[in-house]
Amino acid sequence: MRLQCPVPKMDxxxxxxxxxxxxxxxxxxxxxxxxxxxQNEFLxxxxxxxxxxxxGKTAITTDSFVVSPVFFPGGNIGDLAINGTVNDLAMCxxxxxxxxxxxxxxxxxxxEDYWEILLTIREAGKAAGVQIVTGDTKVVEKGKGDGIFxxxxxxxxxxxxxxxxxxxxxxxxxxVVSGLVASHxxxxxxxxxxxxxxxxxxxxxxxxxxxxxxxxxxxxxxIRFLRDPTRGGLASxxxxxxSQRKIGIQLEQNSIPMLDEVExxxxxxxxxxLYVANEGIFIAIVAPEIADQTVAxxxxxxxxxxxxxxxxxxxxxxxxxxxxxxxxxxRVVAMLAGEQLPRIC
Amino acid sequence: MKYLTxxxxxALVQEYVRRIHQLVTKPWSIMEICGGQTHGxxxxxxxxxxxxxxxxxxxxxxxxxxxxxxxxxxxxxxxxQPGIILTSFGDMLRVPGSKESxxxxxxxxxxxxxxxxxxxxxxxxxxxxxxxxxxxAVGFETTAPANALSVIQAAALDLNNYSILTSxxxxxxxxxxxxxxxxxxxDGFLAAGHVCTIMGMEEYYPIAEKYRxxxxxxxxxxxDLLIGIYETLKQLExxxxxxxxQYARVVQFGGNPQAKEIIGxxxxxxxxxxxxxxxxxxxxxxxxxxxxGYDARIKxxxxxxxxPEHPECIAGQILKGLRKPIHCGQFGKGCTPEHxxxxxxxxxEGACAxxxxxxxxxxxxxxx
Numbered sequence: 081m082r083l084q085c086p087v088p089k090m091d092x093x094x095x096x097x098x099x100x101x102x103x104x105x106x107x108x109x110x111x112x113x114x115x116x117x118x119q120n121e122f123l124x125x126x127x128x129x130x131x132x133x134x135x136g137k138t139a140i141t142t143d144s145f146v147v148s149p150v151f152f153p154g155g156n157i158g159d160l161a162i163n164g165t166v167n168d169l170a171m172c173x174x175x176x177x178x179x180x181x182x183x184x185x186x187x188x189x190x191x192e193d194y195w196e197i198l199l200t201i202r203e204a205g206k207a208a209g210v211q212i213v214t215g216d217t218k219v220v221e222k223g224k225g226d227g228i229f230x231x232x233x234x235x236x237x238x239x240x241x242x243x244x245x246x247x248x249x250x251x252x253x254x255x256v257v258s259g260l261v262a263s264h265x266x267x268x269x270x271x272x273x274x275x276x277x278x279x280x281x282x283x284x285x286x287x288x289x290x291x292x293x294x295x296x297x298x299x300x301x302x303i304r305f306l307r308d309p310t311r312g313g314l315a316s317x318x319x320x321x322x323s324q325r326k327i328g329i330q331l332e333q334n335s336i337p338m339l340d341e342v343e344x345x346x347x348x349x350x351x352x353x354l355y356v357a358n359e360g361i362f363i364a365i366v367a368p369e370i371a372d373q374t375v376a377x378x379x380x381x382x383x384x385x386x387x388x389x390x391x392x393x394x395x396x397x398x399x400x401x402x403x404x405x406x407x408x409x410x411r412v413v414a415m416l417a418g419e420q421l422p423r424i425c
Numbered sequence: 426m427k428y429l430t431x432x433x434x435x436a437l438v439q440e441y442v443r444r445i446h447q448l449v450t451k452p453w454s455i456m457e458i459c460g461g462q463t464h465g466x467x468x469x470x471x472x473x474x475x476x477x478x479x480x481x482x483x484x485x486x487x488x489x490x491x492x493x494x495x496x497x498x499x500x501x502x503x504x505x506q507p508g509i510i511l512t513s514f515g516d517m518l519r520v521p522g523s524k525e526s527x528x529x530x531x532x533x534x535x536x537x538x539x540x541x542x543x544x545x546x547x548x549x550x551x552x553x554x555x556x557x558x559x560x561x562a563v564g565f566e567t568t569a570p571a572n573a574l575s576v577i578q579a580a581a582l583d584l585n586n587y588s589i590l591t592s593x594x595x596x597x598x599x600x601x602x603x604x605x606x607x608x609x610x611x612d613g614f615l616a617a618g619h620v621c622t623i624m625g626m627e628e629y630y631p632i633a634e635k636y637r638x639x640x641x642x643x644x645x646x647x648x649d650l651l652i653g654i655y656e657t658l659k660q661l662e663x664x665x666x667x668x669x670x671q672y673a674r675v676v677q678f679g680g681n682p683q684a685k686e687i688i689g690x691x692x693x694x695x696x697x698x699x700x701x702x703x704x705x706x707x708x709x710x711x712x713x714x715x716x717x718g719y720d721a722r723i724k725x726x727x728x729x730x731x732x733p734e735h736p737e738c739i740a741g742q743i744l745k746g747l748r749k750p751i752h753c754g755q756f757g758k759g760c761t762p763e764h765x766x767x768x769x770x771x772x773x774e775g776a777c778a779x780x781x782x783x784x785x786x787x788x789x790x791x792x793x
Contacts, residue, residue, distance in 0.1 A: 347429070349541070350515075350516075352468075403470070404470075405468070405469045405470040406433060406435070406469075407433055407434075407435055407438040407469050407470075407471075407647045408435060408438060408439065408470075408474065409469045409470020409471050409472075409473050409474050409647075410470040410473050411467055411468060411469070411470040411473075411782075412782035412783060414762070414782045417519070417762045417763045418519065418528070421515035421516050421518055421519060421539070422514070422515040422516065422539075422541065
């Protein structure tokens with residue numbers, strides 16, 4: 081869905097190098113762009129930075145967004161730039177409060193697209209309850225970027241009961257996933273140049289901090305570990321946890337929630353859904369006593385209705401993730417050496 | 426999913442595993458020819474379910490694994506030339522050449538694009554009339570029809586900036602090469618279902634007869650693989666050596682005549698070097714001279730170059746089932762999935778990579 085706000089009247093329709101000069105063109109672009117769209121008390125100052133008030137344990141994170149294509153079914157780079165950082169804060173057990181926004185625009189990028197991304201950022205920020213308090217805009221020569229790159233840094237206050245760390249994981253703990261796996265990555269792939277295929281798949285990009293906060297309210301430190309399985313998918317995230325903590329993780333293939341369409345697209349393209357990127361879901365490793373209640377709690381949220389227990393932490397095969405296949409076999413779910421590449425044979 | 430879930434039925438899997446265990450009385454080695462079958466065995470954890478006496482030997486049926494070093498080097502050299510776009514299937518990109526892989530070359534500035542089909546490469550050629558587009562035509566008989574079709578379409582469109590660098594290999598001559606080695610320890614074969622879908626089954630009868638080995642044309646789903654293994658073992662235990670078709674829902678005796686016709690129009694059979702195995706007579710396809718304008722080898726005057734394999738890599742013996750990855754001095758030391766020396770360590774279902782991860786799961790030392 082394209083947002084319905086009209087592009088402001090400007091005497092150009094693409095980004096030009098001059099928009100990064102710091103002069104009048106920059107001023108006009110910011111004034112009728114970022115400042116106009118994202119207006120709040122902090123940005124109104126138009127200062128070099130912002131002063132915010134925070135008391136308590138604070139989490140901070142930063143993330144850069146270079147997705148290609150910039151627009152994809154279910155969202156655009158603007159959604160990812162907000163939700164990605166919001167979710168990274170959530171994985172620290174924090175409620176996101178303030179974000180910074182830095183955009184690197186490529187000369188020739190369509191103003192209309194830039195505008196749409198800004199509007200998306202505004203809406204995503206509202207939905208997540210965060211304010212963008214400072215930022216930066218630069219322009220690079222044509223050919224030196226990919227339309228638009230975004231960096232966001234976020235800060236948030238940590239839940240008083242949160243004690244989330246890979247070091248808290250112990251054998252017997254249970255692995256929960258909050259929603260359907262691999263939807264985002266396959267939606268992106270379906271529109272990537274040269275690989276397009278017809279599908280109704282959509283990215284599930286969304287903030288997850290409300291779900292996390294609810295879990296922490298109810299279970300506190302029994303939520304041992306949280307991670308959003310973005311790049312590298314479920315497999316890479318769990319491998320990282322297994323190798324950091326030197327424990328084994330056993331997954332049940334049958335329990336991993338996935339849309340039929342995602343599974344079908346993966347079969348067709350020779351991709352393993354366990355390595356496909358996710359947005360809008362997270363993995364929680366929790367104490368065994370609260371595993372069922374964790375799932376029940378997540379199911380109360382529309383985004384969490386497919387939450388499932390997908391595995392458990394074991395003493396065997398330390399550092400490795402082993403999958404019990406749907407037909408009763410076992411295989412190692414290894415760390416990928418690089419990007420997942422489709423198979424021909 | 427329709428036509429898939431039926432072949433992943435747990436009760437049926439258990440039934441065939443039970444039958445296999447009941448049937449086997451002595452050690453047997455069965456080679457699955459196709460990389461897709463290896464993938465199915467590994468992905469579903471089927472290897473773990475088989476009796477200890479049954480050894481599955483991962484055959485040379487992963488086309489990217491057997492593509493010779495010199496061809497990868499040729500492809501990379503083309504991709505570095507200004508004005509050339511080299512297009513390739515995804516899993517070819519990480520296979521190491523003598524100096525670097527296509528992915529590394531891409532990072533160093535070579536113009537390489539991944540495609541799912543040669544017809545997509547053709548589209549790239551249409552969109553870039555000022556560039557030469559070369560498709561790295563890798564594969565068995567399975568990918569040959571589409572690759573041939575891209576040449577036929579290019580000719581029909583009068584598209585002169587498209588060509589293919591062929592590295593086509595054929596299954597039956599490779600089976601003969603393996604079987605004629607006196608050291609070979611393969612008792613029976615799962616023939617590759619997809620290859621037989623195109624080519625049919627006829628070529629396998631003389632092989633089964635000459636070498637007295639059962640050959641079962643087999644599919645890729647868990648039930649397919651287990652039935653293929655079961656039927657092969659049944660023959661082995663009974664001392665028979667027939668050609669059998671487990672994959673009858675897809676494979677017809679005569680194959681796909683249209684596809685064979687397209688292959689025949691564009692390709693001729695030629696001798697071919699297989700990585701790790703060496704030259705096998707009549708085991709590949711070259712572009713026929715009628716279409717020589719679409720043969721990258723001729724178009725860009727690529728000479729013949731000899732590129733030695735890594736001296737310590739025993740990929741060839743592994744692909745023939747003569748030795749196991751753990752018998753290699755470099756296994757898990759100089760050769761790992763992150764830094765593969767030979768092709769079987771590259772893809773996750775390559776024989777060496779599969780062993781590497783499997784050994785870790787069982788907490789065995791990977792040094793054997």
